[in-house]
């Protein structure tokens with residue numbers, strides 16, 4: 001097949017491209033330029049869009065012996081990922097930009113362009129498996145990225161190749177070294193690639209503006225402190241609340257909810273975070289088949305989060321998960337991903353965007 | 361494989377390669393006083409005389425440098441400082457809008473850091489420098505001008521400029537003209553004396569010589585402040601131990617390029633015109649950019665409306681046809697060409713261009729390969745732009 005390998009400059013995408021070439025595909029490497037001004041994004045080895053990353057990707061492509069180009073996706077990335085990220089926080093939700101990037105950039109804008117140019121598929125270094133069209137978790141549970149890929153529909157999955165799903169991160173590094181790829185020891189990127197210093201709150205404040213408001217106790221209605229912008233908080237958060245008064249029961253407080261309209265952050269005790277019903281919208285069935293009967297499955301409610309046994313009920317555009325045991329810290333805006341447990345790697349059944357959660 | 365990117369770099373001529381290898385086997389620092397030094401010096405001075413003869417210059421006017429970029433920087437910055445030292449009131453630089461970045465960025469740097477005032481010389485839709493604007497600026501600011509810099513032929517669209525006409529109007533006011541003749545030498549006749557220019561840039565790797573060796577032809581009485589200080593090896597204007605095999609090879613390449621210029625031009629013009637006609641037949645809405653008559657024999661520069669040049673380039677590359685978008689990259693991301701923008705194109709059209717450039721090894725088969733691959737590439741690039 002004629003395939004396009006998205007190369008970030010990191011070790012995973014380099015090995016993925018090499019594996020695709022070795023498997024006999026006709027591979028072309030592409031680095032996505034996502035920053036409007038390449039210097040403004042993270043410097044050093046942590047990010048994914050610096051000039052250094054672009055050069056690392058090109059160097060890897062040269063070693064593998066494949067053509068390499070840079071595609072300018074900065075405008076699309078800003079509109080669909082960065083602006084969306086800011087708007088979601090402003091609306092009191094907690095978005096996952098990696099998931100959005102997969103949905104809107106890598107397997108939409110890039111894939112569409114690739115297909116128009118005559119490519120059959122896009123190869124990435126994600127840790128997940130696709131066999132016989134079915135999306136499954138990686139063998140490396142610690143690095144598994146199926147959660148951020150669960151937004152892909154069956155058509156997108158049919159044009160995706162993840163060559164790393166059956167090896168661990170450790171094996172990826174060893175293989176990179178064996179193949180003479182200089183990125184073998186490059187540190188993993190983490191956090192959010194477009195927030196250079198890792199200061200998400202600062203990034204949001206710069207764009208949304210500081211908006212002082214109250215931090216209120218959910219039970220007593222007491223004002224326990226002040227905040228500079230409700231958008232900077234996430235459900236389940238305990239640290240960095242800056243409460244000026246202790247709660248009446250003297251126990252630690254956690255963020256229970258964020259209400260942008262009144263600009264309030266509501267806090268409460270840990271137990272108040274517990275939910276057993278999680279609601280979502282816009283289900284994406286990875287196999288393209290919408291389920292109408294309740295399904296016994298496991299749901300994951302945030303990246304690298306734990307899984308919960310649940311019954312999933314879908315009704316048109318709405319999905320509800322009834323959890324067998326309570327979950328804590330469930331934020332609107334995150335994805336709820338349903339898995340079917342399977343000895344050969346859990347199967348990703350569907351994803352939906354969380355709209356709310358409650359105690360049943 | 362079809363190589364259609366000779367304007368970026370062209371294969372070394374056999375004579376140049378042979379001369380390089382022979383000279384590389386020699387020991388000697390051309391500045392040393394002993395026998396080995398004398399041997400090296402002899403090679404360098406023979407090369408200098410040969411270069412001078414081929415370019416209508418005197419040997420003392422030949423300054424060897426580390427390539428075109430260095431020659432351009434030395435001319436632009438060195439002449440600005442040199443003239444300004446003698447006459448502090450001269451701080452204005454006239455520069456065409458279509459210069460290569462080696463000139464353009466040097467001029468912008470002078471503006472930002474050295475207090476230069478810049479008058480940008482516009483071009484018409486065919487990429488010809490507007491002589492009326494030049495005359496106007498000379499009339500208005502003649503006594504403030506340190507230098508004028510205008511390229512002999514443009515590296516992207518191939519338009520050839522009336523350099524001797526320009527230097528004549530500059531000369532009337534005693535203003536020196538520098539011309540970047542990198543793309544012109546070997547393609548059109550170039551004589552330093554006849555051009556009337558005060559300084560002229562040439563580089564080795566565009567005419568069949570090695571990369572990293574260039575020449576600045578510099579009039580004897582043109583004041584220039586050096587950029588690099590050291591041993592003053594080249595007329596006290598350029599320091600650094602000379603790259604003897606590089607210089608010798610450069611001279612050998614130039615000798616062949618100049619001797620064969622007329623024949624090469626005739627052959628490449630025919631081939632190029634055939635290429636343009638067949639591209640237009642294959643892609644009827646393709647637009648030829650640049651001067652249709654006064655253009656480099658090896659240059660075909662076309663816009664493909666509705667496509668990104670980048671996308672066609674990638675698809676042609678995959679089909680074994682190598683060409684260029686002609687414009688500069690910023691971190692690997694193609695920028696809309698400043699040359700096309702100066703010629704009045706909008707950003708989208710300025711991103712839709714490809715440059716096919718022919719040279720001494722080009723054949724009819726190269727053109728055939730291009731024409732075979734182009735229609736599919738254009739069709740797909742058009743579809744990709746619509747996504």
Ligand SMILES: Cc1ncc(COP(=O)(O)O)c(C=O)c1O
Pocket residue numbers: 367368427428429430432460462511514515540542543563564565572574
């Ligand atoms: C018109 C022009 N000026 C300057 C240069 C730079 O020359 P060099 O590559 O020798 O530094 C080039 C070629 O890249 C050129 O085409």
